[in-house]
Amino acid sequence: MKVLLVFAHPEPRSLNGALRDVAIHELEAQGHEVRVSDLYAEGWKSEVDRADFPSQPPDERLIAVAASKAAFDTGTLTEDVRAEIEKLLWADVLILQFPLWWFGMPAILKGWVDRVFAYGFAYGVGEHSDRRWGDRYGEGTLAGKRAMLIVTAGGWEEHYAARGVNGPIDDLLFPINHGILYYPGYEVLPPFVAYRVDRLAEAGFEAVAERLRERMRTLATTPPIPYRRQNGGDYLIPSMQLRPGLGDPGTSGFGLHADEVATGI
Numbered sequence: 316m317k318v319l320l321v322f323a324h325p326e327p328r329s330l331n332g333a334l335r336d337v338a339i340h341e342l343e344a345q346g347h348e349v350r351v352s353d354l355y356a357e358g359w360k361s362e363v364d365r366a367d368f369p370s371q372p373p374d375e376r377l378i379a380v381a382a383s384k385a386a387f388d389t390g391t392l393t394e395d396v397r398a399e400i401e402k403l404l405w406a407d408v409l410i411l412q413f414p415l416w417w418f419g420m421p422a423i424l425k426g427w428v429d430r431v432f433a434y435g436f437a438y439g440v441g442e443h444s445d446r447r448w449g450d451r452y453g454e455g456t457l458a459g460k461r462a463m464l465i466v467t468a469g470g471w472e473e474h475y476a477a478r479g480v481n482g483p484i485d486d487l488l489f490p491i492n493h494g495i496l497y498y499p500g501y502e503v504l505p506p507f508v509a510y511r512v513d514r515l516a517e518a519g520f521e522a523v524a525e526r527l528r529e530r531m532r533t534l535a536t537t538p539p540i541p542y543r544r545q546n547g548g549d550y551l552i553p554s555m556q557l558r559p560g561l562g563d564p565g566t567s568g569f570g571l572h573a574d575e576v577a578t579g580i
């Protein structure tokens with residue numbers, strides 16, 4: 316398979332840098348082809364602004380959604396963004412790797428998403444009618460490909476458990492897994508998370524590295540998170556609410572959008 320790893324850490328000699336090398340080594344050992352977008356090393360511009368839309372008249376009010384659509388449609392997105400889109404189309408698997416910073420991804424990676432996931436490419440795709448609400452959540456430009464997160468966290472695993480004070484890790488990562496990756500069509504694999512990493516010793520590192528190697532070995536076979544497809548019949552259109560009777564009546568929030576029962580998880 317072809318794998319794109321988007322790496323968001325400022326220091327190559329970090330734990331994240333070491334884990335990235337472990338992942339790449341294992342993927343290549345398995346015969347996969349790997350490309351890396353190293354956002355800090357490449358000086359990735361993280362903010363969306365007027366410079367992203369050079370064909371827009373300078374005195375015209377900037378409406379980011381409309382400007383993104385026009386630039387995508389006319390092939391005038393900036394070269395750095397077009398290069399990332401080309402890599403996404405090339406890759407069978409997308410891996411986003413980052414340290415958890417304030418319960419989310421570092422700003423540089425959020426900025427990569429904001430700029431690269433353009434209108435017409437990652438959103439605003441497909442028919443919007445009384446039967447369909449666009450090609451999204453399981454359908455879209457990136458359908459048929461897989462994606463997963465590699466995340467390191469200072470907090471303990473228990474702190475991110477169902478009753479942990481930080482909130483469950485699956486909830487914290489839901490906006491990325493469901494909102495960013497599933498939205499344009501990726502099948503999203505369960506995340507790889509390394510907890511309590513700030514005082515990791517050599518033995519601890521080897522255990523984490525081995526767990527990561529195993530995930531890289533099983534990239535093609537790991538079952539994805541069973542998110543419900545938007546246009547698969549589970550949702551009312553146009554309200555986009557889960558149909559009455561679906562999901563555990565005691566469940567609300569993010570948990571409703573994965574069909575754990577159907578898959579027996």
Ligand SMILES: Cc1cc2nc3c(=O)[nH]c(=O)nc-3n(C[C@H](O)[C@H](O)[C@H](O)COP(=O)(O)OP(=O)(O)OC[C@H]3O[C@@H](n4cnc5c(N)ncnc54)[C@H](O)[C@@H]3O)c2cc1C
Pocket residue numbers: 324328329330331332333414415416417418419467468469470471512513514515516517520
């Ligand atoms: C702005 C900010 C916000 C944060 N917010 C959160 C948050 O919301 N939730 C949370 O849980 N945590 C949070 N943290 C902690 C953060 O998630 C961790 O600091 C980060 O995940 C550690 O990853 P790193 O690659 O930077 O590790 P490093 O600092 O590079 O390394 C961590 C440990 O691993 C060891 N190590 C590194 N490389 C190797 C190697 N090759 N072999 C063996 N050992 C190695 C180091 O010696 C060190 O002990 C935050 C940190 C910052 C700076």
